[in-house]
Amino acid sequence: MNTSPATAPIDVPVLIVGGGPVGLTTSLFLSRAGIRSLLVEKHSDTATLPKARSINARTMEMYRQLGLEADIRAEGMEQRFRGMILWAESLSGAEIKRLAYLSSAESLRISPTPTCGCAQDLLEPILRRHAEAAAPGCLRFGVRMQDLRYGAEGASGLLVDSGSGEATPFRSRYVVAADGSQSSIRRQLGVSMVGERDVYDSVNMHFRADLTRWVDNRPAALYFIEQPELRGTFLTINGSTRWSFLVQSISHYGYKPEDFTHEFCKQLIRKAIGESDVDIEILGVGAWTASAIVADRYRDGPVFLVGDAAHEMPPTGGLGLNTGVQDAQNLAWKLAAVIRGEAGDTLLDSYDAERRVLGEFTTRVSLLNALSMGRTARQSSAVLARDGYLKERGVVFGFRYNSSALVAEADTQAPVVEDPVTQYVASATPGCRAPHAWLQQGGQKVSTIDLFGRGFVLLAGPRGQGWKAAAAAQVRPAVRGYVIGADVVDADGSWQELYGVGPCGAVLVRPDGIVAWRTPDAVADPAAALSAVLALTLGQGVVEATGQMADAAT
Numbered sequence: 001m002n003t004s005p006a007t008a009p010i011d012v013p014v015l016i017v018g019g020g021p022v023g024l025t026t027s028l029f030l031s032r033a034g035i036r037s038l039l040v041e042k043h044s045d046t047a048t049l050p051k052a053r054s055i056n057a058r059t060m061e062m063y064r065q066l067g068l069e070a071d072i073r074a075e076g077m078e079q080r081f082r083g084m085i086l087w088a089e090s091l092s093g094a095e096i097k098r099l100a101y102l103s104s105a106e107s108l109r110i111s112p113t114p115t116c117g118c119a120q121d122l123l124e125p126i127l128r129r130h131a132e133a134a135a136p137g138c139l140r141f142g143v144r145m146q147d148l149r150y151g152a153e154g155a156s157g158l159l160v161d162s163g164s165g166e167a168t169p170f171r172s173r174y175v176v177a178a179d180g181s182q183s184s185i186r187r188q189l190g191v192s193m194v195g196e197r198d199v200y201d202s203v204n205m206h207f208r209a210d211l212t213r214w215v216d217n218r219p220a221a222l223y224f225i226e227q228p229e230l231r232g233t234f235l236t237i238n239g240s241t242r243w244s245f246l247v248q249s250i251s252h253y254g255y256k257p258e259d260f261t262h263e264f265c266k267q268l269i270r271k272a273i274g275e276s277d278v279d280i281e282i283l284g285v286g287a288w289t290a291s292a293i294v295a296d297r298y299r300d301g302p303v304f305l306v307g308d309a310a311h312e313m314p315p316t317g318g319l320g321l322n323t324g325v326q327d328a329q330n331l332a333w334k335l336a337a338v339i340r341g342e343a344g345d346t347l348l349d350s351y352d353a354e355r356r357v358l359g360e361f362t363t364r365v366s367l368l369n370a371l372s373m374g375r376t377a378r379q380s381s382a383v384l385a386r387d388g389y390l391k392e393r394g395v396v397f398g399f400r401y402n403s404s405a406l407v408a409e410a411d412t413q414a415p416v417v418e419d420p421v422t423q424y425v426a427s428a429t430p431g432c433r434a435p436h437a438w439l440q441q442g443g444q445k446v447s448t449i450d451l452f453g454r455g456f457v458l459l460a461g462p463r464g465q466g467w468k469a470a471a472a473a474q475v476r477p478a479v480r481g482y483v484i485g486a487d488v489v490d491a492d493g494s495w496q497e498l499y500g501v502g503p504c505g506a507v508l509v510r511p512d513g514i515v516a517w518r519t520p521d522a523v524a525d526p527a528a529a530l531s532a533v534l535a536l537t538l539g540q541g542v543v544e545a546t547g548q549m550a551d552a553a554t
């Protein structure tokens with residue numbers, strides 16, 4: 001490594017370590033918020049293995065807000081493959097069971113954009129292209145971060161070119177550790193991972209073969225193959241020529257990762273297809289171990305863990321990448337607010353308070369999904385997934401944050417559901433995702449979700465002009481105000497009930513689409529009320545407020 005002491009350090013507000021989906025999305029969110037960041041990725045390019053494919057509706061909402069939805073859908077698999085998953089004795093053999101996904105119609109009642117099946121090796125180049133366009137010169141592939149030091153004032157370390165070995169020092173106020181499940185930053189922080197390790201060992205074989213004649217009559221996103229001496233899964237990539245085949249619990253069959261030569265992989269894939277005469281080209285083989293573990297803290301001073309660095313979960317349920325992207329969204333607006341001087345440091349503590357509980361929940365759900373299918377190290381004769389599998393609406397949409405970054409209501413409760421995994425009841429109680437409702441704006445059909453994602457938004461009832469004026473008067477942070485019925489039209493008349501406010505009430509939505517505060521009725525001084533709730537949400541201490549506000553904040 002050549003370190004030139006004369007080299008001036010790179011100085012950047014936020015260093016993002018890792019150019020996987022979560023690091024790339026963090027870069028996009030920070031750029032959207034007007035914050036300069038530098039992303040370093042030790043590999044020279046994005047992922048070569050497909051890995052994740054299920055980009056859930058909540059994540060698609062975020063990519064819709066970032067303007068990437070059309071590009072991602074264009075690379076995604078045909079919709080007919082998204083309708084179900086099935087279990088069979090072989091790809092060409094008898095079917096054991098099929099399970100349908102949430103229908104598009106049902107999904108569109110909850111969100112303006114349904115889940116998309118787009119393989120990670122196709123998604124990442126899209127994210128990279130958009131991130132580079134939004135921050136030219138601020139993404140460096142083939143550069144490793146090392147020798148991290150950090151303290152109250154920020155972080156420093158070295159950025160080492162993977163090819164030449166040339167090292168450049170850096171200084172940053174914050175570091176986002178998006179460095180994946182083997183995170184060296186996490187190790188350095190001394191953060192422990194809590195949960196169940198080594199749930200199963202697995203090999204992922206990425207291959208090219210024309211499987212059309214076995215899948216065309218029963219298109220599915222996943223084909224679970226159940227044979228006494230081989231339990232594996234075909235992952236649909238494009239539904240015709242590009243696939244992955246996953247063998248779970250390889251040690252159960254006495255295999256080691258090094259046994260998976262290209263020839264051996266082809267044999268296994270042919271056995272799972274149930275046909276010996278199939279042309280197969282192996283494109284890549286990756287061994288990995290599924291664990292269900294979550295970091296015991298997501299923040300250490302100026303360093304934040306996001307994505308797989310913060311939580312590792314079995315892919316059963318397709319929640320890993322999605323949870324990570326949503327971490328990035330939660331953290332980015334908070335970093336931006338603090339860097340701009342609009343928020344106090346305690347806002348950054350709310351990242352751990354909000355995201356770690358959810359990380360633990362999604363990890364537990366993913367583990368239960370995996371265990372129910374009996375393909376883990378604790379092998380069992382179970383075949384079919386548990387009931388909640390593929391119906392995780394509650395996990396995706398229904399989680400409610402409880403932190404200092406919102407103003408809780410003393411007298412109302414979010415809807416209580418019997419099963420928080422599968423059930424979602426839309427609610428605008430503070431801490432919930434602001435629900436989707438269709439509106440008309442300038443003759444165009446838009447979702448409430450389309451109004452969010454660029455700073456704070458205040459939605460006011462039809463007689464809420466005072467709130468609109470209060471939003472316009474608010475400078476740091478800026479708040480965009482909309483009066484329903486004037487600026488946007490409540491197309492199907494559902495907004496008011498869904499958001500639980502009267503004609504003079506208002507709802508404040510955070511930049512990540514989470515309800516920060518709401519008032520069902522008018523208040524005496526809307527401008528004072530709004531600045532008071534913003535101060536509370538942003539951790540700037542309690543600002544003198546109306547009586548109603550003081551009550552709401554306790």
Ligand SMILES: Cc1cc2nc3c(=O)[nH]c(=O)nc-3n(C[C@H](O)[C@H](O)[C@H](O)COP(=O)(O)OP(=O)(O)OC[C@H]3O[C@@H](n4cnc5c(N)ncnc54)[C@H](O)[C@@H]3O)c2cc1C
Pocket residue numbers: 017018019020021022023040041042043051052053054055120143144145146178179180181183184204246288306307308309315317318319320321322323324
């Ligand atoms: C078979 C399989 C199927 C899956 N299916 C799904 C699914 O359907 N849906 C879903 O949501 N999730 C799924 N997942 C999980 C998903 O792949 C991961 O959650 C996701 O890749 C995590 O993204 P990340 O950006 O946090 O980490 P990673 O993708 O691991 O990226 C971390 C990056 O950091 C880089 N890095 C590490 N250290 C340094 C350093 N010091 N300096 C610079 N760069 C560094 C690494 O090179 C790497 O590129 C699946 C996983 C597998 C294995």
